[in-house]
Amino acid sequence: MFAVFRCLLQEQRKLDSFERAFTQLHSYTCDGQEPDYKKFLRVNHEKVLGAAAEKENGRPQLIAYPQGAKAGPSVFPRTRWNKAHTAELCDHKASARGSARAASEFVECYSTMGSSCAAGCGFVEAIDSQPQILVANSFKTRAAKKNPAFILNVGDNFYWGGIEKTCGTPMDELSYTAHHQFDQIYEGIYNGPGLDGKVWLSVLGNHDWGGRVFNNGWDQQIAYTWKSNRWRLPAAYWSQKVNFVDAGFTMDIFMVDSNAMDAEDLDEDPEHNICGAKHNPPGASCASQGGPESLDSCKQWFWDLWSANKAWLADGLAKSEADWQVAVTHFPCGFEAGFWSQMHNQHGLDLLVTGHRHDQELWSPSRMGGLTCFVTGGGGGISSEATPNIHNKKDWYGEAQYGFYDIAVTKQSMEITSINWNGYEIMTRNVYPK
Structure with a gap:
């Protein structure tokens, strides 16, 4: 559930500005060196659980069928x-x-x-029996050939409920559960030439918050930023400036949390409601980590977060002097379409990268008021929206069910290519700066 960015001209790349939205830190310039993330650590601010993870906090192992008990990813x-x-x-x-x-x-x-x-x-x-492995293998093959600059990761990083541990682990610690899930489903899968050491710019999806609860270990995904040299998710929303040094252009990337779309009233849609009463345990709270204080305040917390995101994004786009402006969020093209169209037409947003739906959809700009948007939810941790049978596409929303995107960028244009699970290029679209 990701897209890779590469510059057609670069050899040296510098990720040189870091901002945490929750703490309103000033831009951090590191002159080619990675920022010291540990100095910021103590301020509060689509994969499957490996079946071998130990049970913690009374949580059962998430095994849907016998083969799911094997180590590594299962669907x-x-x-x-x-x-x-x-x-x-x-x-x-x-x-x-x-x-x-x-x-x-x-x-x-x-x-x-x-x-x-x-x-x-x-x-x-x-x-369908191994889509995450198939996509990862094609992803690694292409990365070895194209040498991407970085990866954009749109959330739902672990299924079904994110890190299967209650929020509240100290932010300078990594629980066994989090270590195991990252090791089995991320580090052990996405590696090799072209990927090793490459930064993954990430957001949380609704399943990372817990799917149908709000108190799973989303904070451990944030904490992993300081345990990894490539995982970058320092807050629920944040921004990254990228300087393509040799190619002579810059890009501002805004990582946006849109999970309010699944934060509803207590009795609504209990199987898909982060704030539902049915599955959240009594007394649930993530206040110690800067998250929702209680079930009663959960919905309002997420919608306040979304309001803050929107204001922050509009301000950031208005102030951006970069050649390209890109937004990454979890909820897919079509959600809050008026807002995103406004960000494009009034503030110059060039590209919207999304997930949530379990397929690949490269939208025509005409559907979003001129804004190019795509859904990259076909990473394979969960079965696709429709059958992957290419001879039976009547229920397909987009051009593929499992896959990823490759974005080749220069100062003048982006070329977005949809890559199927088998590595085939199936659709391409060009984008030009607003």
Whole structure:
């Protein structure tokens, strides 16, 4: 669930300005050296849980089917719908239809590797059984050839509920659970020539906050910034200036938290509501980490965060003197479309990079008031929106189900290329500075 950025001319690259939005730090210039993140540490501010993680805080291991008990990534099965989202094609849980047989449809596909599988699931064993590995392998192959400057990561970094530990671990510590999940699902998967040492500029997705709770270990994903030489997620929202030295241009990247879109009233949509009463434990609080203080204040906290994000972004874009302005957020093209169109037409935002939906969608600029936007949610930690069968695209939103994007940039233009799980280039679009 990521995109790679590369400059067509650069050999030397310098990431030279660092800003934490939560603490309103001034821009930090490091003259080619990485900032000392530890000096900022104590100020509050789409992958699968590895099955071997120990149980903590009474949490069960998240194993949906027998093969999920193996070390490393496994695919979290999700319900597949028709394109209009009016008819359920393949279910993965008991509560939706109420019968044991119906409830096991997609899980049974994975349990039997397709030998016993409802037709509506559109299960393609060679792809659906290992999409994260397939995408990662294509990602690594392309990185070795193209040598990306950095990676943009749009959130839902771990399924199902982010880091499976309650928020509150001291920010200068990394829990066993967080270490295990990062080791199994990130460090051990995305590595090799062209990727080693490359910075991942990241945001949180709704599942990183907890999916249907708000008190999972999102703070540990932030803390990992200071434990890693490439993971960068210093706050819920923040910005990064990139100076492409040899190519002679700059880029301001704004990392935005849009997860208020899944913060609803207590009794609404309990399976997809970060602030729902059904799954959040009594007394849940992340106040010690700068997060929601209580369940009652949760929804307002996220919407206040979104309001602060919007004001901060508008101000940052207005002040930006960079050649390119890019925003990265979790919720996909189409959400808050009026706001994003305004950021493009009034403040010069050039590109919006998003996730959340589990597929690949390169939108026409005409759909967002002239703003180019794409969804890169097909990283493979969870099953795709629709079948990956290329001969059955009637329920596809975009051009692919699993994959990533490659963005080649110069001072004059960007070339965005959609890469399928097998490494094939399937769509390209050019973007020019606003």
